[in-house]
Amino acid sequence: MNCLDYRRALLAGTGEADAMRVHRLQCAGCTAEWQEHAAFEGALRQALEVPVPEGFAERMTTVPVARRRRFLAAAATTLVAVGAGSYAWLARQDPLALACIDFVMKEEAKSIMMGAMPRAEARVALAGTLPVEVLEGVGQVRHISPCPFNGATAYHVVLAVPQGKVTLLVMPSAPMRGVRHADKEGMHAAVVATKNGSVGIVGADAAVVMSVAGAFQAYAATRSA
Amino acid sequence: MGFEDLVRTHARDLYRYAYWLARDRQQAEDVVQEALLRGWRAFPRLRERAAAKSWLFSIVRREYLRALGSAAPQTESLDTMDLPDERQELFGVEMRDALMALPASYAEPLALQLLGGFSCAEIATMIGTTEGATMTRLTRARQALKRLVAPRERAGGRT
């Protein structure tokens, strides 16, 4: 290491390696250069740190929600375009998914009539499984209430998405893997994993059910990292 | 770390990086927002979660280039290698103005090095060049900045 090497390395900004430090400690010229350079680097860093708009980071985590919703709408349209034939695999009937359909056909009206839980309470209850913010990113939350389902307490959610309505059964105590499907009397259901649990999605349109399921899976994937 | 946490951690530096590419506040914000929307869709497929930070900076870069209307990884606007002419009577300027006078091809590696904390090898991969060429750019960028911010007499200018 000589003075030229030392000054080159400073200019490249790669940090002071051990060999450089050894040289600096015995070279007055490079010590002076090093001190001047430190002030320059500080000013440079400050100059690069241009002011960031107020609340930018928060906006970047929440604002794209509207755009995500539009993306989901587009995804659903694509799925419809693929055609009903692609849903032949839906014919595989999963008992839990079937139970979700039964709930919508037999219990949903009663659950809605019994009234929704306070939204603040719902936020706390769902935070660990499928946060209300995530639901709001996918559609408009019309109803949330706790209900007995599949031997445990689930949360019944009515979600209005751009293409119609879906019913969700959020099951905090029922973790699972993969995707389960059922198809019965014109209703489609999918059950997918979410954070620490699972969620059943029921609707009249398989494409809509699948796009909502896809959104929750994407959320679960970002959370499991 | 999930996508939202990643964004919350790096959003500010991603904005600054986009700003030094675009030199425009509104465009910087648009580029980051668009990039993060694409990132949100692609994140579940990202294999190397450890490389998530450089991936985020890379998608901002790609989005900026895309917004420029170019699908090519290298565009003319990031390829300009002309540094401010020494004969130009620019000296004693504030550091930020000096940075503004640098072409993006020089300001970009500086932003990646100091805002992103990336090594020369990482920067080289991100901007599609060699490690040696990256070090040259970083060196020349600092030389130009030192010249630009130097007070008048040291720059050898007129009195």
Ligand SMILES: [Zn+2]
């Ligand atoms: Zn020396």
